[in-house]
Amino acid sequence: MCDNTDSSRVRHHPRLFQSFFQGSFPCSIACRAPGKRTDLMINSGHATLLEKDYALLAEHQLLSARDGARWYLIETAPGEYCWDSFLPQLEAAKKYNIQMIWELAHFGWPEGLDIWQPEFIDRFAAYATAFARLLHEQGEIQPIISPMNQISFWAWAGGETAWFNPFDTGRGRELKLQLTKAAIAAMRGIRNELPEARFVITDPLVHVAASGYSEAAKSAARQQHEAQFEVWDWISGRHQPELGGDEALLDIIGLTWYPDHQWFHNGDPLAPHHPDYRPLNLLLQDIAQRYQRPILLAETGAEAARCADWVNQVCDEVRTALDRGVEVEGVSLYPLVDYPSWDDDRRSPAGLFGLPDANGNRTVNESCVLALRSQQIKFKQNQEREG
Numbered sequence: 001m002c003d004n005t006d007s008s009r010v011r012h013h014p015r016l017f018q019s020f021f022q023g024s025f026p027c028s029i030a031c032r033a034p035g036k037r038t039d040l041m042i043n044s045g046h047a048t049l050l051e052k053d054y055a056l057l058a059e060h061q062l063l064s065a066r067d068g069a070r071w072y073l074i075e076t077a078p079g080e081y082c083w084d085s086f087l088p089q090l091e092a093a094k095k096y097n098i099q100m101i102w103e104l105a106h107f108g109w110p111e112g113l114d115i116w117q118p119e120f121i122d123r124f125a126a127y128a129t130a131f132a133r134l135l136h137e138q139g140e141i142q143p144i145i146s147p148m149n150q151i152s153f154w155a156w157a158g159g160e161t162a163w164f165n166p167f168d169t170g171r172g173r174e175l176k177l178q179l180t181k182a183a184i185a186a187m188r189g190i191r192n193e194l195p196e197a198r199f200v201i202t203d204p205l206v207h208v209a210a211s212g213y214s215e216a217a218k219s220a221a222r223q224q225h226e227a228q229f230e231v232w233d234w235i236s237g238r239h240q241p242e243l244g245g246d247e248a249l250l251d252i253i254g255l256t257w258y259p260d261h262q263w264f265h266n267g268d269p270l271a272p273h274h275p276d277y278r279p280l281n282l283l284l285q286d287i288a289q290r291y292q293r294p295i296l297l298a299e300t301g302a303e304a305a306r307c308a309d310w311v312n313q314v315c316d317e318v319r320t321a322l323d324r325g326v327e328v329e330g331v332s333l334y335p336l337v338d339y340p341s342w343d344d345d346r347r348s349p350a351g352l353f354g355l356p357d358a359n360g361n362r363t364v365n366e367s368c369v370l371a372l373r374s375q376q377i378k379f380k381q382n383q384e385r386e387g
Contacts (some may be wrong), residue, residue, distance in 0.1 A: 009325035011386060016252070016294055016329040018099040019063035021376055023336035023352065024299050025053070027068025028149075029108030030158075031165040037108065041070065044339035045356040047085075052360060053337060054092040056353060060369065061376060066101040066146065066298065066332060067093075071127060072110045078123065081130050090138060099144070101200055101298075102135075104128055104186065106149040107157075107164060115166050116178065124148075124182040129189030132197065142196040146298075148183040150256060151176055151231045152203045177243065180234045184244045187235075202254030202298045203231050204261060205283055209276035211264035221265035232291060252329070253291055254298035255284075259310065280317035281324070288326045295327055299334035303350045307368035315375040319382070333372070337362060 014020050026040035041047040057065050073085040093100045105124065113120055128147060135143050148154075157163040159175030168175070183201075190197050206228050210221035230239070232253065237245035262270040262277055270277050287295060297318065302310035311333070318328050335351040352372065354363035 012322050012327050014329045017064040020330050022064040022330050022332035023062040024066040024332045024334040026335045026339045028106045029070050040339050044337045049360050050088050050092045054096045057098050058096040064099040068103040068106050075110045101144045103146040121182045121185050125185035125189045128186035132190040132193035144198045146200040147186045151179045181243050187249050199251040200254040205255040205257050207262040207278045211266045224265050252294045254296045256299040281320040284321040284326050294329045297331045301334045308371035311371040
């Protein structure tokens, strides 16, 4: 645990991204049942409203953002790539001067490819390399890329609980290893084409507490808690070096952070008022101490009624972490735009902007936008005051 009493620390001033506050578009392409793919770029209307959505980013001073390249549409046959679904995104980002974090795999892959086979690793690495080559041809020299979104969550949901593809149980660790190998191979391919490329390696930030005082309970909680670090440790080569990881690949630590990310080891939720609950600023300090890397809060948000309060709470915690020298480089609100819930089609308003009307216009979540503007002003004042 970090020493939180060190008053000699110098406040960190973020400089990595064009804007500290960012937006993340929903871009999962998971299958929630065999043969039933849910493309959130389509469901949210984002696929057909790229210009308007990117204009909203610029209007609200969210000048850095995450969006996804949809692998299943791009690799139309093994080794054959069609970029028609992606190039409009790249063009819109350039038009509105948005610094993008491009995500290459968000819980989905092309039809006919077996995720458990070595071919999956080779195909993903080749696709990532082709993507880097395209960016180079388009004049991108130092893109920011997130190769594989939330490997730990994907491994749990797809390999442990059969919540979505590949619909397996009891194979979570095996899937985590497979996805990590694919991500490492992809990053090496990207760096071959674009040596200055930056990577965001995103996984959930969680805290797991023991639900009792027995040694067995404490051990189970510790094991669950420590599992969140495995992917970053593997990619850096600190553990499981046979996977091919290297410290040079562990670049920017991306974290997802939501209201349900703290629990007891038996699965019961851990409420904020409980003495075992750990404030976000302390968890951020733990990550900073462990990895000594820039940190991006890559996804955070809450449903509409809680959105403004959540934004304010998170930003207060991040501000405390910055004051203590933690290298937090940005906060990205997710989802930027609403979509029918990807696991059950439920309408769950949570974004800054609503689903589009018949004219392609989105409503604005006024309370959340006001909270964002207030926080933008506070962070700007802090930056100006401290130079």
